[in-house]
Amino acid sequence: xxRHAKVLEKDNIDRRELGYYYTPNFVSKYISSRxxxxxxxxxxxxxxxVGKEELLEEFFQNNKLVDGIDVYKYKEDYxxxxxxxxxxxxxxxxxxxxxxxxxxxDNYSDVAYESKQSTDLGYDxxxxxxxxxxxxxxxxKSNKSNLKELFPEVGVHNxxxxxxxxxIDIAKEGSLIGLITYDSFFTAKAxxxxxxxxxxxxxxxxxxxxxxxLFHEQDADVRTSIVILQKGKSSQSDVFVSxxxxxKGDFEIQLEKQLTNFRASNQKVYKLSDxxxxxxxxxxxxxxxCPDDIKSLFLxxxxxxxxxxxxxxxxxxxxxxxxxxxxxxFIIPFYKNPGKNRFFTKNNLYLHKDFLKFDxxxxxxxxxxxxxxxxxxxxxxxxxxxxxxxxxxxxxxxxVNANIICDDHEAWWLLAYLNSELVxxxxxxILIRSNMITSGYVSRIPLININENDKTNLGHxxxxxxxxxxxGESYQKLLNEINHIVNRCALLSDNTIKKIKKFxxxxxxxx
Numbered sequence: 001x002x003r004h005a006k007v008l009e010k011d012n013i014d015r016r017e018l019g020y021y022y023t024p025n026f027v028s029k030y031i032s033s034r035x036x037x038x039x040x041x042x043x044x045x046x047x048x049x050v051g052k053e054e055l056l057e058e059f060f061q062n063n064k065l066v067d068g069i070d071v072y073k074y075k076e077d078y079x080x081x082x083x084x085x086x087x088x089x090x091x092x093x094x095x096x097x098x099x100x101x102x103x104x105x106d107n108y109s110d111v112a113y114e115s116k117q118s119t120d121l122g123y124d125x126x127x128x129x130x131x132x133x134x135x136x137x138x139x140x141k142s143n144k145s146n147l148k149e150l151f152p153e154v155g156v157h158n159x160x161x162x163x164x165x166x167x168i169d170i171a172k173e174g175s176l177i178g179l180i181t182y183d184s185f186f187t188a189k190a191x192x193x194x195x196x197x198x199x200x201x202x203x204x205x206x207x208x209x210x211x212x213x214l215f216h217e218q219d220a221d222v223r224t225s226i227v228i229l230q231k232g233k234s235s236q237s238d239v240f241v242s243x244x245x246x247x248k249g250d251f252e253i254q255l256e257k258q259l260t261n262f263r264a265s266n267q268k269v270y271k272l273s274d275x276x277x278x279x280x281x282x283x284x285x286x287x288x289x290c291p292d293d294i295k296s297l298f299l300x301x302x303x304x305x306x307x308x309x310x311x312x313x314x315x316x317x318x319x320x321x322x323x324x325x326x327x328x329x330f331i332i333p334f335y336k337n338p339g340k341n342r343f344f345t346k347n348n349l350y351l352h353k354d355f356l357k358f359d360x361x362x363x364x365x366x367x368x369x370x371x372x373x374x375x376x377x378x379x380x381x382x383x384x385x386x387x388x389x390x391x392x393x394x395x396x397x398x399x400v401n402a403n404i405i406c407d408d409h410e411a412w413w414l415l416a417y418l419n420s421e422l423v424x425x426x427x428x429x430i431l432i433r434s435n436m437i438t439s440g441y442v443s444r445i446p447l448i449n450i451n452e453n454d455k456t457n458l459g460h461x462x463x464x465x466x467x468x469x470x471x472g473e474s475y476q477k478l479l480n481e482i483n484h485i486v487n488r489c490a491l492l493s494d495n496t497i498k499k500i501k502k503f504x505x506x507x508x509x510x511x
Contacts, residue, residue, distance in 0.1 A: 021129070021132065021215050021218050021220050021222070022051060022052060022054050022129075022218070023051075023054050023055055023129045023180055024214065024248075025054065025057075026252045026255060026256075027180060027210070027214070027226070027251075027255070028054050028055045028056075028057065028058075029057070029058060030226070030255040030258070030259060031055065031127060031178040031179075031180060031226055031228070032055060032056070032057070032058035032059055032127060032178065033058055033259055034178060034205075034206065034228055034259075034262070035125050035127065035176045035178045035228070036058060036059075036062060036125075037259075037262060037263070038176055038205060038228070038230070039124065039125070039176055042064070042124025042125050042176070043064060043065055043124055044064065044065045044066075044067070044122065044123045044124050044125070045059045045064045045065065045066045045067065045123060045124070045125045045126075045127065046066075046067050046068075046069070046121065046123040046125070046126045046127075046170075047066070047067075047068045047069070047080070047126075047127050047128055048069045048087040048090075048126070048128055048163065048166070048167060049069070049070055049087060049128050049129060049130055049131060049163065050068030050069060050070045050078075050080060050082065051070060051074055051129070052074045052075060053068060053078060053079060053080060055127050055128070055129060055178075056068070056079070056080060056127070059125070059127075060079055064125070065081075066079070066080040066081065067080055067081045067082075067083070067123075068080035068081065068082045068083070069082075069083045069084075069085055069087050069090060070082075070083075070084065070085075070087075071084070071085065071086040071087070072084075087163065087166065088147075088150070088162060088163075088166065091150070091166040091169070091170065092146075092150055094121075094170065095150065095169075120170065120171070120172040120173075121170045121171075121172070122172050123170075123171070123172065123175055124174075124175060124176065125175065125176050125177075125178070126167050126170070126171055126175055126176070126177045126178070127177075127178040127179075128163065128167060128177075128178075128179055128181075129179070129180045129181070130159060130160040130163035130164060130167075130179065130181050130182075131159040131160060131163065132158070132159070132160055132181075132182045132220070132222055137158075137159065139159075140156055140158070140159070144156055147162065150162075151165055151166075153165065153193045153194075153196075153197055154191070154193040154194040154197060155190065155191075155193055157190050157191065158182070160181050160182045160185075161185055161191060161194050164179065164181065164185075164194060164198075165194060165197060167179075168197060168198070168201055168202060168229075168231065171231035172231060173231055173232045174230065174231060174232055174235075175230065175231045176228070176229070176230050177202070177227075177228070177229040177230065177231065178226075178227075178228055178229075179226070179227045179228075179229070180210070180224055180225070180226050180227075181224060181225065181227060182222055182223065182224055183209065183223055183224055183225040183227075183433065184223070184433065184434040186207075186225070186285060186286040186288075186433055187285045187286070187430075187431060187432050187433045187434065188432070188433075188434055189283060189440060189441075192283040192284065195283070195284045195285070195286065196284060198229065199276070199284060200233075201231065201232075201233075202229040202230060202231055202232070202233070203229065203230040203231075203232060203233060203234070203235040203236040204227075204228075204229060204236070204239050204272060204275075205228040205229065205230060205235075205239065205240070206226065206227070206228035206239065206240045206241070207225055207226070207227055207228075207239070207240075207241045207242070207275070207286060207288060208225060208226040208240070208241070208242045208255075208258070209223075209224075209225045209226075209242060209243055209244035209245075209288060210223075210224045210225055210226065210244065210245075210251060211244060211245045211246060211247050211248050211250065211251050211509065212244070212508070212509060213247060213248050213509075214248050214251065216248075223244070223433065223434075223511070236272060238269035238270060238271060238272075239269060239270050239271070239272055239275055240258075240262075240267050240268075240269050240270075241270055241275055241288045241289055242254070242258070242288070242289070243288050243289045243510070244288075244509065244510055244511075246506065246509045246510075247509075274290070274292075274295070275287055275288065275290075277295075277298060277430070279298050279299065281298070281302055281444060282298065282444065285430070285431070287430050290429075290430060291492075291493070291495070291496040291499060293490075293491060293492055293493055293496050294425070294426070294430070294492075294496060297426070297446040297448060297490060298430075298446050299446075300446045300447055300448065300449075301446075301447050302443060302444050302445060302446055302447065303404070303442065303443055303444070303445045303446075303447060304442075304443025304444065306447060307377075307404050307405065307406050307410070307414070308369075308372060308377075308404065308405040308406075309402055309403070309404050309405075309439050309442050309443035310368065310369040310372060310402075310403055310404075310405065310439055311368050311369070311399075311400045311401070311402065311403065311438070311439050312367070312368060312369065312397060312398040312399055312400065312403060313334075313351070313355065313366070313367050313368070313397055313398065313399060313400070314364075314365070314366045314368075314399070314400050315355075315358075315365055316362070316363075316364030316365050316366075317364075318349075321351065321352045321355065321358065321365070322334060322336075322349045322350065322351060322352075323349065323350050323352075324348055324349060324350075325350070326350045328353070329352050329353045329354065330350040330351065330352055330353075331350060331353050332350060332351040332352075332353060332355070332396075332397055333347040333349075333350060333351075333393070333395070333396040333397065334347055334349040334350055334351040334396070334397050334398065334399070335347045335349075335379045335390075335392060335396055335397070335398045335399070335403075336349055336398070336399040336401070337379075337381055337382050337383065337399060337401045338379055338380070338381050338388050338389070338390040338401075339381055339383075339388070340381070340386055340388060341388060341390050341469065342388045342389065342390065342419045342465070342469065342475070342479075343389075343390055343391065343415060343419060343462060343465040343466040343468075343469045343475065344390055344391060344466045344467075344469035344470045345379070345390035345391075347396065351397050355367060355397070356370075372405050373397065374394065374395045374396065374397070375394065375405045376391075376392055376393060376394040376396075376405075376406075376407065376408065376411065377392045377403060377404045377405040377406045377411055378390070378391065378392055378403065378404040378406070378411055378414060378415055378418065379391075379392040379398055379401065379402075379403050379404075380401055380402040380403065380404070380418070380437070380442055381401065381437065382399075382400070382401035382402065382436065382437050382438065383435060383436060383437075385428065385435075385507045385508050385511055386424070386428075386507060387418075387423065387424055387427040387428060387437060388419065389404075389415055389418035389419055390415075391411065391415060391466055392404075392411075401437075401439075402437065402438065402439035402441075402442035402443075403439070404442070412458070412459035412460075412462045412463055413450065413454075413455040413456070413458040413459040413462065415462040415466070416458035416459065416461055416462035416465075416482045416485075416486075417447075417448070417450070417458065417482075417486055418445075419462075419465075419479065419482065420479075420482055420483050420486040420487075421483050421486075421487075421500055421501060421504050422448075422483070422486050422487060422490055422492070422500060423445060423486075424500075424504050424507070425500045425503050425504060426445055426446065427441065427442075427445065428503075428507055428510075428511050429503050429510070429511070431444060431445070433511055448486065448489050448490045449489060450489045451489075454485055454489055457485060458482060458485055458486075461478050461481055461482050461485075462482070464478055465478040465479065465482075
């Protein structure tokens with residue numbers, strides 16, 4: 001298991017394959033400064049994906065002993081004690097050494113380390129910008145069985161999560177860990193194991209979300225965050241968190257201000273419990289700067305407890321089984337995803353009439369929730385930044401996006417609620433920061449206490465908005481009325497309403 005070592009002398013490298021994106025200087029300085037601020041007396045540093053050493057300048061200037069590991073040699077001369085090796089393979093060898101075999105690092109560099117019956121490497125600081133490869137990377141595909149054995153707690157969904165898990169394992173008690181990393185693990189269900197590992201084994205000092213244009217100059221549209229951890233739980237106190245700024249320029253100014261405020265002990269901080277969605281119905285998601293009156297809504301019943309929230313049909317090959325033209329045998333209305341459409345969406349696809357037969361005969365053609373077929377309700381968006389909901393007519397079918405089955409008496413007021421600015425914030429600012437909104441996330445949307453009179457009013461507004469959307473007319477005034485009723489029923493403060501409006505004003509940059 002491992003990637004072949006190479007020397008890369010040019011910058012025209014396949015960043016998607018390598019997962020390497022250099023860290024801007026002002027970010028590197030901030031992370032290293034924060035680690036040195038938290039522990040000015042440490043001596044040893046490790047960067048396990050060292051790249052071109054851009055994270056290490058502050059440590060060199062402070063005369064720390066620095067080791068760097070990378071599968072690629074990005075330059076000829078390193079200031080750190082450089083080991084050209086795959087860090088995951090290196091970690092695997094350390095794990096194997098726990099079983100009794102003796103391993104030294106003398107084979108890899110001048111670093112003097114003798115393996116103990118432990119994964120603790122003894123560093124005072126570990127700093128990293130882990131690779132952001134996604135799950136399709138050949139390396140993961142080719143080594144999946146070995147990687148599953150190596151990372152049973154966090155899974156093998158992508159490289160950065162495995163790197164973080166390995167870094168935590170090799171850190172000694174009290175080691176400071178500074179990361180700039182892809183932040184989908186804050187909310188994604190697949191990364192609940194990584195969140196649990198961090199919460200059970202580490203102190204969280206800081207989470208500062210980065211703007212999504214931070215790596216645009218390197219042709220990368222990735223959402224990242226700075227995360228400062230410490231191995232062990234004894235140092236846990238309040239946590240500094242900061243939501244995503246709008247631009248790289250704003251971020252540079254923000255980080256300078258943060259350092260100044262930290263030195264003056266003048267930062268607003270949160271209790272750890274305030275930044276974790278720790279209800280039994282949730283998965284310990286990290287929530288950033290969430291108002292108390294919003295977090296309290298998660299104590300309420302969830303949508304999936306009151307209504308069937310389901311997915312439908314996966315054809316495996318839409319071109320074969322769906323048509324844009326209604327003609328035999330493609331005669332059954334099929335709603336795939338409302339996209340940006342609120343209240344009303346056209347079904348521009350028709351499903352083959354023999355779809356139930358295909359389900360029994362074709363392996364990758366799946367019809368889920370057959371007992372609920374053709375029932376009316378609401379169809380929700382699945383991809384994209386905006387979360388929207390539209391009326392699902394009776395006698396229709398639908399795709400793998402979330403669909404809520406309910407009669408018209410319930411559907412109209414619920415349709416109004418789901419299209420409110422509050423629910424946009426709940427979904428995109430709290431429940432899921434990454435792109436795919438599945439039925440599991442939709443089912444966890446908190447319901448608010450709405451009396452029958454307000455439900456009636458919301459239902460009338462939703463019907464009128466539905467008709468206007470069908471006619472291609474603006475429904476914004478109706479949506480404003482919906483927002484007013486929903487915010488009042490949710491007992492939101494004026495400050496929280498302002499925060500929600502500001503977040504929704506630019507969902508792409510704020511998510």
